[in-house]
Amino acid sequence: MVKNEIINKSTDLGFSQCGFAPCEPLENLRSFYNDFVLKKRFGALQYLERYAEPRLNPELLLPGAKTVICVTMNYHQPEQIPCNDNFFIAKYAYGYDYHRLIRERMDCLVDFMRSTFGDIIARAFVDSGNVLEKAWAQQCGIGWQGKNTLVINKSRGSFFFIGIILTDLVIKPDHPEANHCGECEQCVKACPTKALDTPYQLNIPRCISYLTIENRMEIQDDLKDKLNDRIYGCDICQDVCPYNRLPVTNTIPEFLPSAWLMTMRKKDWISLTEQQFDQYFTRSPLKRLGYQGLMKNIHANHPSQR
Ligand code: SF4
Numbered sequence: 659m660v661k662n663e664i665i666n667k668s669t670d671l672g673f674s675q676c677g678f679a680p681c682e683p684l685e686n687l688r689s690f691y692n693d694f695v696l697k698k699r700f701g702a703l704q705y706l707e708r709y710a711e712p713r714l715n716p717e718l719l720l721p722g723a724k725t726v727i728c729v730t731m732n733y734h735q736p737e738q739i740p741c742n743d744n745f746f747i748a749k750y751a752y753g754y755d756y757h758r759l760i761r762e763r764m765d766c767l768v769d770f771m772r773s774t775f776g777d778i779i780a781r782a783f784v785d786s787g788n789v790l791e792k793a794w795a796q797q798c799g800i801g802w803q804g805k806n807t808l809v810i811n812k813s814r815g816s817f818f819f820i821g822i823i824l825t826d827l828v829i830k831p832d833h834p835e836a837n838h839c840g841e842c843e844q845c846v847k848a849c850p851t852k853a854l855d856t857p858y859q860l861n862i863p864r865c866i867s868y869l870t871i872e873n874r875m876e877i878q879d880d881l882k883d884k885l886n887d888r889i890y891g892c893d894i895c896q897d898v899c900p901y902n903r904l905p906v907t908n909t910i911p912e913f914l915p916s917a918w919l920m921t922m923r924k925k926d927w928i929s930l931t932e933q934q935f936d937q938y939f940t941r942s943p944l945k946r947l948g949y950q951g952l953m954k955n956i957h958a959n960h961p962s963q964r
């Protein structure tokens with residue numbers, strides 16, 4: 659059966675979950691998305707405004723697509739970077755940049771589908787196209803979008819990457835996952851910048867992940883005071899989520915923190931040279947931020963250097 663063969667291959671490639679949904683326009687999200695754009699909650703991520711229609715209708719990205727396949731890969735590590743006397747980087751950034759690794763494995767999955775099922779069309783996306791990955795993860799039965807806006811799986815939590823494949827193969831769909839947040843508001847209460855004050859809607863310009871990764875402007879002072887040693891990302895709204903109490907870990911070697919990263923402490927970050935940055939972060943997601951961006955975030959956290 660086509661579906662089982664794809665699931666089995668995805669497991670062989672290290673993916674944790676694999677779900678399927680019909681490739682149809684996400685009409686149920688249209689007013690939500692229009693409201694998001696209207697209220698300009700996207701910060702400097704203007705592409706979210708520009709490419710609204712292909713996001714809502716993926717067939718515009720791959721004419722003839724019949725099925726959306728969603729794969730995930732857990733990234734929570736058995737060993738955490740020590741937090742004493744240290745700056746914080748998001749867990750997903752401990753190892754290699756996931757874009758490349760997941761892309762390579764998704765390309766393997768697409769190659770497998772082509773060699774097994776013949777002359778099909780298929781296209782893979784990892785944070786790289788105009789695809790609403792989180793909405794599709796829910797449609798494919800992987801999890802629901804929680805009040806922290808992340809996709810949560812009841813037994814696996816939310817520490818996973820998401821990849822999407824569009825294909826013209828017709829595959830029996832899974833059931834969309836229901837919302838299981840219930841009365842819980844732990845993420846809303848824990849967010850230091852009040853970026854989740856409207857549950858299920860991230861106020862991007864106030865989110866520390868955005869401020870320390872995507873934002874290229876100076877961080878405003880009232881938000882600097884909320885960083886609390888965060889120099890690349892922020893996992894607070896995931897760490898407090900009850901569904902992450904027992905996170906599923908991944909031991910894919912590329913995602914493990916390097917021995918060097920495990921020894922870094924505040925003074926090492928503050929005195930980091932551009933040469934060291936280039937040497938140690940070549941394959942890291944921090945490379946995208948660049949040396950100047952990283953130092954800007956360190957200085958924003960370190961009052962003596964503001
Ligand atoms: S990542 Fe941090 S700042 Fe952003 S919404 Fe979650 S808790 Fe708030």
Ligand code: SF4
Nearest residue numbers: 804805839842845899
């Ligand atoms: S912390 Fe609670 S409200 Fe927030 S995403 Fe998790 S379950 Fe939902």
